[in-house]
Amino acid sequence: MNTKTDGPGFDFCAFLDYDKSDEVRLYEIGRYVAKTCYSYGPVIRPRGILHYVTSGKGMLQIMGKEYSIHEQQIFFIPAGISAYYIADSEDPWTYCWAHLGGSAMLELFNECELNEMQPVRDVKLREGETKSALQRLMDDLFENYEREYFSIAKTYELMDFLHSSYARSEEETNESLQLQYVRTVIKFIQLKFSEPIHVEDIAMTCGLNRSYLSRLFHEATGSTIKDFLSTYRVNMAKNMLKKTDNTIQFVAFAVGYSDIFTFSKAFKRITGMSPSEYRSSPDI
Known part of the structure; x- marks a missing residue:
């Protein structure tokens, strides 16, 4: 300083x-x-x-x-x-x-x-x-x-x-109620991704039917809620794999997966490589 x-x-x-x-x-x-x-x-x-x-x-x-x-x-x-x-x-x-x-x-x-x-x-x-x-x-x-x-x-x-x-109040903005629900979904995932959450939990938080909320989210983002959650978890895991020495199993649990097999499968689907391959790659 x-x-x-x-x-x-x-x-x-x-x-x-x-x-x-x-x-x-x-x-x-x-x-x-x-x-x-x-x-x-x-x-x-x-x-x-x-x-x-x-x-x-x-x-x-x-x-x-x-x-x-x-x-x-x-x-x-x-x-x-x-x-x-x-x-x-x-x-x-x-x-x-x-x-x-x-x-x-x-x-x-x-x-x-x-x-x-x-x-x-x-x-x-x-x-x-x-x-x-x-x-x-x-x-x-x-x-x-x-x-x-x-x-x-x-x-x-x-x-x-x-x-x-x-800052303008919500009443003063042109943001639709539907977009507010989408923001709530994203914030919920950002706060709760490390817990065993499901789409039903998010829908309950918003006070909406699961199918209706899923449709709103997909129309606004082009992604399903489940895919967005998986991608967010994998992005958090990528950061942990590069910046810590924690085991892959520890990382899997830390980002909300209950077993290493499900985590590795999701990680490879999204990144194209396994968690161990990602960790050892020097160019990523």
Whole structure:
């Protein structure tokens, strides 16, 4: 971990690389007190970066558009997108930032419709507040950034703030009830794949007839629920076979199979090779 506090305009910067989880990653945080007309870019970053303007004003250029940004607004620059921003000539901004990643984080930005086409949002202060909830959250993060799990917990709080502030409710989306059932099936499998679950169990969770749920799922995904479950289990097993020394029998039980024969048969059907062949293959 590296920190910087004495560069031009820098108030604080920490390079964290908290990336143990595939779902939520925190790479860097910082605060910048900009001088008049200080500019950055155009630049393309390999990771998304969220900015929170705590005072002053500035301008963002992204996707051929300009956005005038002021105190108590956030702006998001996705990974792989060119952006340029500059502090105001009379009231230069101060902003916090966080480099963020992970599958859950990307899904959240999608739910909030924070993207290169809609990069700016207002941060609302409650009546009587002098500091926003987001400001208090970022202050806590900056004061305790060396504590990895604390920092990740604060990142989840940040996600909750974004979701509660900007994500559309189910009533506001065009997502059909059928698609919601499909999402429930996928989440159920992701949570319960290591247990001896069956399609009947999933249908009961959704409160639907098995045949009807199976038809909905197949129409939406092109796969049967049973095949999706088998494929998910095998993908989890592939990861374990490559990254651990556990026996094949242990792996089979760990991903929800009651015997090694059924597991090996499913594994070969999906991958074209046996579990032992997959483990010993150096190119996969």
